[in-house]
Amino acid sequence: MPDSTASAGPLDGHRPDGVSGAAIDLVGVTKSYPGQGGAAVDRISLQIPAGEIVMLVGPSGCGKTTTLKMINRLIEPTSGTITIDGRDVLSLDGDELRRQIGYVIQAGGLFPHMSVATNVGIVPGMLRWEKKRIAERTDELLELVGLDPAKYRDRYPGELSGGQQQRVGVARALAADPPVLLMDEPFGAVDPITRQRLQDELLRIQDELRKTIVCVTHDFDEAVKLGDRIVVLGEGARVVQYDTPAQVLAHPADPFVEDFVGSGAALKALTLTRVGELEALQETTTARVGDAVADVVARARAVGDAAAVVLDDRGRPQRWPWLRQLQAEGDVVLDRVEDVLSVDRRATLNAALDAMLGSRYGGVVVTGKNDVYEGVLFLQTAIDAVATTRGGSGDDGPVPVAGNDEDAARALAGEGAS
């Protein structure tokens, strides 16, 4: 348990299994404001496993943001304990603590008078990193969030789009490699298309980093898409349900959750399956510039394909022409403006289906790391795969504790001591 020596060192969750996040436990945490009837947050106990994304969802005013802000003590709890990686955060200096916890708010919260690089380097600067190390880290992070450092590091937030600002906000939060990332409605201020893209990118980043992410949203669809687990909160931060998205969709705990899930639970479940998990990818004929057309056509015909995917020299799909189109052109060329419909293997089945429905082949090209071609996915095989995986295994390891009563608090406190 926390003592003076433990609180001196940095929070660190780095583990050999690639999880860089730290477990967070809230035990009987309450926040009440003087002069208000009920507590804003009433004795919440919540176990957040290391390396997972846990979404706090609920109607506005339910205390989800208050709960989040108590983890980094932007709001001081009235009572209860919060531990990160087994260490009591209430025993640490608030500012020191917050430098070790990433914090992302709506629209990024970037400082408009600081360049992108300065914004990202704030926390490392406060931690007295050397200038050179900060510059390297900044570039690394901009790269990670998909912004070309050479192009963006010296720009100011006012010169960026909303989506780009949000990316910089994520980069800034990750700057000192914190084990925990707190996000408060991070994608609330961007348009739906950008939001989708940012969500996909967050998942990609999380694949790499495996931080512990606690994210507040009022958008249930976002919770389903991003969360490893969802906490549905009612008034006073009452834990109504704490479960995986699949379970919440399939078995809402009560009418309140059902209401919150809304209609079309089966459709929403499509966002839970990733293209890469389907094992329904098919090989198709590929061609590269310089390949003889006759050769390509012969190969395609041999396996019954009517079209071939043209790859560039880095293996990225560029076109998906019919064979007769290739024959008409005479050469395998790249410089034809055609939108090849491709989705990342981490894309949701929902997104893939959307792409397929717009494709003249009833299928879509699937890409992996660095946008390299992996295979194609067709509508029929996708549907078959969904039918076989539906229901899910339901095995998500030990169920973490959550609740607002003595039992939950005791279960957690007992565990923390062992």
Place this chain on the structure above:
Amino acid sequence: MDLWDFVAERREQIAFQAFQHVSLVVQSVLLATALGVALGVVCHRRAWARGLAATVSSVGLTLPALAVIAVVYGATGQGVTAAVSAVTLYALLVIWRNAVVGLSGVDGQLLEAARGLGMGATRRLLRVQLPLAWPVILSGVRVSTQMVMGIAAIAAYVTGPGLGGLIFTGLTRLGGAGALESALTGTVLVVLLALVLDLLLVLLGRATTSRGIRA
């Protein structure tokens, strides 16, 4: 005697008076900026203090300059201290109000983001609030500089230094030899120097305002 001869004959004395005038204004504005920003930092967070700043500054600006100067002289006696106090007091009114407006205009979301990153109160003030409020504070400095160029001339009515001396000796002897020239020289120089100072402040603003928030 025309204006040019008047200036040519007394150029050393006029140059000295002009220097004194500018020196009085610059020192007073610097002092007022330091005080005004400090008062702004103290006041901007509480609604009643913000109200106080706005009221004091608008009432203060309606008081006739001569009356204020008379009161200050009564309190401190004649001399440079009195002139600096009176001029600083005037400059302070505008800068204080603008500092309060600028500091309280900083987006609360940004301040919370700063806190969320682990910035303490001092760091938030120095790295976030003041730089963001700076353009507003600086525009207060510009307005007050222009204003106190004139006030400083009136201050000279009671004590010596500055171009005010030229203006008032001219006016009191109006009709006498060189009286008009004296008043004109003083007035024109006050206007010219005010323009020069304003230009310098614009350049200062360019140099000290982040490109990210430049309008």
